[in-house]
């Protein structure tokens with residue numbers, strides 16, 4: 614039995630997950646065409662973004678008035694570095710969906726002021742770090758943790774290695790704070806694969822604790838779409 618405010622939707626595989634997540638996001642954009650979306654990169658949401666891109670290309674949905682807001686970024690990279698998470702968000706989400714406005718995460722105070730000027734985040738699309746991190750809110754991250762620069766934990770350095778082949782993983786990052794994530798009007802958490810099973814259980818059924826930042830999502834309107842491998 615899930616907590617009030619939490620919806621758990623289990624899909625047979627990652628492709629079905631992507632279709633379901635695309636439906637959820639598209640419904641939100643139809644209800645509010647000026648939706649502001651906090652956008653995770655990482656592997657999990659890529660099929661969802663590809664599905665949304667196909668729908669946008671067909672003219673099924675119009676993202677032109679949506680604002681994309683960057684969730685996290687490594688420190689110390691040039692704009693054209695292939696590891697730039699800004700670049701990844703542009704390639705996978707902003708460009709294929711036809712989004713015209715995006716907010717970049719570079720300076721914590723300016724970023725939070727930009728979000729306030731936007732009227733807050735309507736929807737946060739998040740992946741789940743293997744240690745429960747959200748963006749790069751590494752454990753422990755209390756609910757008040759602001760947008761900030763921090764050193765990546767060994768677990769995050771290890772999981773991020775999968776993205777970059779021979780390239781190293783930068784040691785420091787900047788992340789939208791837990792304060793930003795927990796102020797979102799809705800959160801969509803996407804989880805797939807057996808390697809996420811333990812942390813998904815701790816997210817939804819363990820104690821709500823800064824030691825598992827994702828467990829704090831249970832205090833906001835949360836929809837989790839997971840595949841069977843991540844839950845059963």
Ligand code: GLP
Nearest residue numbers: 653655656657740741742748749
């Ligand atoms: C990464 C990123 C997060 C991402 C998460 C899960 O370290 N900082 O933004 O959501 O971990 O990544 P993946 O979807 O590749 O499992």
